[in-house]
Amino acid sequence: MSTRDQILELKKRIGASVIxxxxxxxxxxxxxLANGHLLMEGLPGLAKTRTIKTLAKNLESEFSRIQFTPDLLPSDITGTEIYTGEAGGGKFVFQNGPIFGNLILADEINRAPAKAQAALLEAMEERQVTVAGTTHKLPDLFLVLATQNPIEQEGTYPLPEAQMDRFLLHVFVGYSNDEDERKILRLVRGEDAGTKEADAAKVAAQSVFDARKEVLAVQVSDTVEKYMVAIIAATRRPGDFKQSKLSSWIKVGASPRGTLALDRGARANAWLNGRDSTTPDDVKAVVHGCLRHRIILSYEAEAEGITKDAVLDEVIKQVAVP
Known part of the structure; x- marks a missing residue:
């Protein structure tokens, strides 16, 4: 089985459990595939946690769950040094925190204050943790998968832009359609009755590493590069589009991380679809996920009820496709 077939098998298994x-x-x-982090936002009960746990169940990995709460401390995430006592040689030994896993579920990440959230910054960017002056490297397979509830704001601490920028993708999880809702009913009934298929062998972590190498080999033409840069430029210089209301909607445009995210996401999307080069459609497929958390809307846009997705739709409409 080829590397791509193994990843598609992983996709099939997740799809069978998350309808x-x-x-x-x-x-x-x-x-x-792009070696980035994911922020999932959606109402309670829409299978955000189930999706992440199903990935961990079917991929050879160590899964860690961190439940973010207002009293969470940074050391609860990163780990801390513990004194062993005389019986243990009378020295301090570092005890790993839950961040030292492969797939990290940061559940309800906006429930913890900034001090606890900041404990993730170094881990997400440098893939390491520094405690008491000593740096500890994180595993090669390391992915932070965070969730948050968009409507319940009491007792929450919104993620600052610097932290949002660390996520490769920001994904909204919506309601299923009526037919899928019936499938969910049947699936959960079967699980409640104890009927389930035998667990298949997990997809090897090495398959992910091999897939990442193949994704990096996906070609990006000069034309597609210019298209990605033009989209980013449109968020930074919306006034260039005189026939559009972009200039009155966008307050702050995407950072250079947005450009890098488009590049990595478009290549991963092309690879998943069996292509060895990217197209403008691959860029469009990841624009919203890559940029919706990297732009800041103006007061006027918020007052009019304009969403970030609507703004990005307008950006795609205004930027000429090569």
Missing amino acids: GQEEVIDQLLIAL
């Missing part, structure tokens, strides 16, 4: 969220599953795999 009606095909786009979310695609974005999750893109984050995995």
Whole structure:
């Protein structure tokens, strides 16, 4: 079985357990293949946690769950040094925290204050943790998968832009359609009755590393490069589009991480679809996930009820496709 076939098998298994969220599953795999982190936002009960746990169940990996709460401390995430006592040689020994896993579920990440959230910054960017002046390297397979609830704001601490920028993709999880809802009913009934298929062999972690190498080999033409840069430029210089309201909607445009995210996401999307070069359609497939958390809307846009997705739709409409 080829590397791509193994990743598609992983996608199939997740899809069998998470009904009606095909786009979310695609974005999750893109984050995995592009070696980036994923922020999932949606109402309670829409299978955000189930999606992540199903990935961990079917991929050879160590899964860690961190439940973010207002009293969470940074050391609860990173780990801390513990004194062993005289019986242990009378020295301090570092005890790993849950961040030292492969797939890290940061559940309800906006429930913890900034001090706890900041404990993730070094881990997400440098793939390491520094405690008491000593740096500890994280595993090669390391993915932070965070969730948050968009409507319940009491007792929450919104993620600052610097932290949002660390996520490769920001994905919205919506309701399933009526037919998928019936499939969910049948699936959960079967699980409640104890009927389930035998667990298949997990997809090897090495398959992910091999897939990442192949994704990096996907070609990006000069034309597609210019298209990605033009999209980013449109968020930074919306006034260039005189026939559009972009200039009154966008307050702050995407950072250079947005350009890099488009490049990595588009290549991963092309690879998943069996192509060895990217097209403008691959860029369009990841624009919203890559940029919706990297632009800041103006007061006027918020007052008019304009969403970030609507703004990005307008950006795609205004930027000429090569």
